[in-house]
Amino acid sequence: MDEKIVKFIKSQHILTLGVNGENGAYLCSCFYAFIEPNLIIVAFGDESYHAKVVQNDNRVFINIALQTKILGKIQGLQASAIISKSQALEHKDAYISRFTYARLMRLNIYTIRLKWLKFTDNTLGFGKKIELNLD
DSSP, X not given: OOHHHHHHHHHOOEEEEEEEETTEEEEEEEEOEXXXXXXXXXXXXXXXHHHHHHHHOOEEEEEEEOOOSOGGGOEXXXXXXXXXXXXXXXXXXXXXXXXXXGGGSOOOEEEEEEEEEEEEEGGGSTTOEEEXXXX
């Protein structure tokens, strides 16, 4: 993956997760950790709406955006991915190393494997986009 994209993903800590349930699209915000080359780790409760939806449809969509009002600094990532629950210790450790308070919580860890992404980076020129298929 392009180093500019990796650097951007690592520099942020909250993503918007989109799922598609019976009642249509649903969005939520999640803290995340990143494991190169294309794995994002999130945690949420099994009783949450999005946890229930991904049991039936593991396709998810994410957005990570730099919060700025300066046009020349806008950066953002849109992606489609596959989500799955994980019991792997390395995934839990990656999440806890980024959010140490999480070790005090009962965590349900999920991995989001990026499949396609589009990275907008105005620091490279207005509207500059990098698009990647990661399959």
